[in-house]
Amino acid sequence: MLTSVGDAVPSPGSLLLVMLVLAVLWTRRRPAVPLLPLPPGPHSLPLIGNLLDMPTKDMAPTFLEMSQEHGDIVSLNVLGGTTVVLGSYDAAVALLESRSAHTSDRPRLVMAEIAGVMWEFAVKRYAPTWRSYRRTFHRFFHRGAVQEYYSIHLRECKKLLSALLDAPEDFLAHTHRVIGGSVMNTIYGIDVTGDHNKYVAIAEKGARIFSEITAPGRFIVELLPWLAHIPTWFPGAHFKRIARVWKEDILAVRNVAFDAVVESMAQGRARPCMTHSLMEHSGIGGEANISSCDEEHYRDVTGVAYTYALMAAFFLALAKFPETQRRAQAELDAVVGQDRLPDFSDRDSLPYVNAILKECVRWHSILPLGLPHATTHEEIYDGYRIPAGSVLVPNAWAMAQDPVAYPNPERFMPERFLKNGQLDPDVRDPFKFQFGFGRRMCPGRHFALDSAFLMIASILHVFTIEPPVNDDGSVAIVDPRIPFDSALSRPEPFACRIVPRSLAAEALIRAPSLDNVI
Secondary structure, eight states: OOHHHHHHHHHHHHHHHHHHHHHHHHHHHOOOSSOOOOOSSSBBTTTBGGGGGGGGGSHHHHHHHHHHOOEEEEEEETTTTTEEESSHHHHHHHTTTTTHHHHOOOOHHHHHHEEEEETSSGGOSEEEHHHHHHHHHHHHHHHGGGGGGGHHHHHHHHHHHHHHHHHHHGGHHHHHHHHHHHHHHHHHHOOOOOOTOOOHHHHHHHHHHHHTTSSSOOOOHHHGGGGSSSSSSSSTOHHHHHHHHHHHEEEEEEEHHHHHHHHHHHOOOOOOOOHHHHHHHHHHHHHHHHHHHHHHHHHHHHHHHHEEEEHHHHHHHHOOOOHHHHOOOOOOHHOSSSSSOOOOGGGOOOOOHHHHHHHHHHHHHTTOOOOOOEEESSSEETEEEOTTTTTEEOOHHHHHOTTTSSTTTSOGGGGGEEEEEEEOOTTTOOGGGOOOOOOEEEEETHHHHHHHHHHHHHHHHHHEEEEEOOOOOOOOOOOOOOOOOOSSSOOOOOEEEEEESSSHHHHHSOOOTTTTOO
């Protein structure tokens, strides 16, 4: 029997009931308060959002241009996910320090998962395991604990001075080897010798991989995670072939030095070191014990790379601005004298040398975009909404180039940190943003800065750094490219002259090691 038209027309009561149900559902679906807007940013395209706006090279300068156009915080919608660039120090402190309980997570790093890097301390998610690792790290690297490593820094620094005297043209290689020696000795009790030490080479390779993996948007799989499941032979799966090679290198980073400590302990000839201490505390052998020492591997990988990049910036700055060292050398002569090398007891009496260290850290941002954070809760900042799960990118390079905080930011000017001959506490300290923020601030920063201070003070005390000379006798321009294409930035190779200040300085370098000096 067919239904008549009249039977198909709903009654007014039925319509009212349906409207009430829909109204209730809509009310529950809508927020009680209209959503605040996301931070401003470039115009977003349908479906892909700001995918085409995400830089793959010169990332920090590109993000700075966005901040100059849109404001301190810039949002980009990348295939439905929100990335927020923090272009000012105030915004970074407000979100990454004051609200660190909700902004200390890391975004998912798909390439790190494929390459087997997720055991690294720096990329672990914000969870109880990470907090346990940080407590262990703090035990060995807090401000008071790092004084135990002064003798290692002094010994390795003396090696650097001798190497610079014998072959100054290889200054970057010498510096890299000596920094690697300090780190490997501290963590694994391994004494680095020779120009091509395998442990330092492994750490360097690991650092390069880490820098590539953690660069925002470096690989398409970070934006399209489902691509991780395509086979290696599939068109466009080049990233998987890269990850397969990296995985082998990462295993070497993780295991080679650790296995050397295990072997030396089994033979009863292990030297005191951090890994030895941890293993004695937890027992020897097995995956669990490797995991207990993972944070030390992170120190191995990034500690060498960071301090090396910092010292490369020091040599570059002095070659470009050689007049800077005159005042430092006068200060060193007055405080240290001509009969010994600087040591850590001189540190508080060398404000200009300390200012040079601060300016090196500011002038060249080694981690231009830091490492990305992720929000675990929705945050409201300056009238804008930052959704849970957003990626937060602190543009440390932009903060270092802030002309309000640092007039003439492109110039190397240590005196900007001084007032009446002492460090000026009113000038923003670059140590507060160049080593990360909040609970994710690099716990190894004191170790790195101790090493850099001693090398800078010692080199300036016995050498003068000058730009190279052309064949016609004219002074060459030192202007190497400084790439911003990965997480870690350092100058491309360049030349400079490193000349002993005097015969007395040469004799001081050649003198027997001053192990008694602390």
